[in-house]
Amino acid sequence: MGGARVEGVVVEQLPSALYRVEIDGPHRITAHLGRDRRRNFLRILVGDRVRVELSPADRTRGRIVEKL
DSSP states (O other), rough: OOEEEEEEEEEEETTTTEEEEEEEETTEEEEEHHHHHHTTTOOOTTTEEEEEESSSSTTTHHHHHEEE
């Protein structure tokens, strides 16, 4: 069960396969790749538009589910 899905832009690549994604202007969240994305070696770069599924428990964390 996932949370809300939003679109954003990757603004920073962090250690441990984490990314800082900017959504709705000044809001930034920390996101990781979904399990199927790591298996298919999808490369996410700074500036890419992505769709993120927000965590229901913590709205500052999410999972990248799609590269747009």
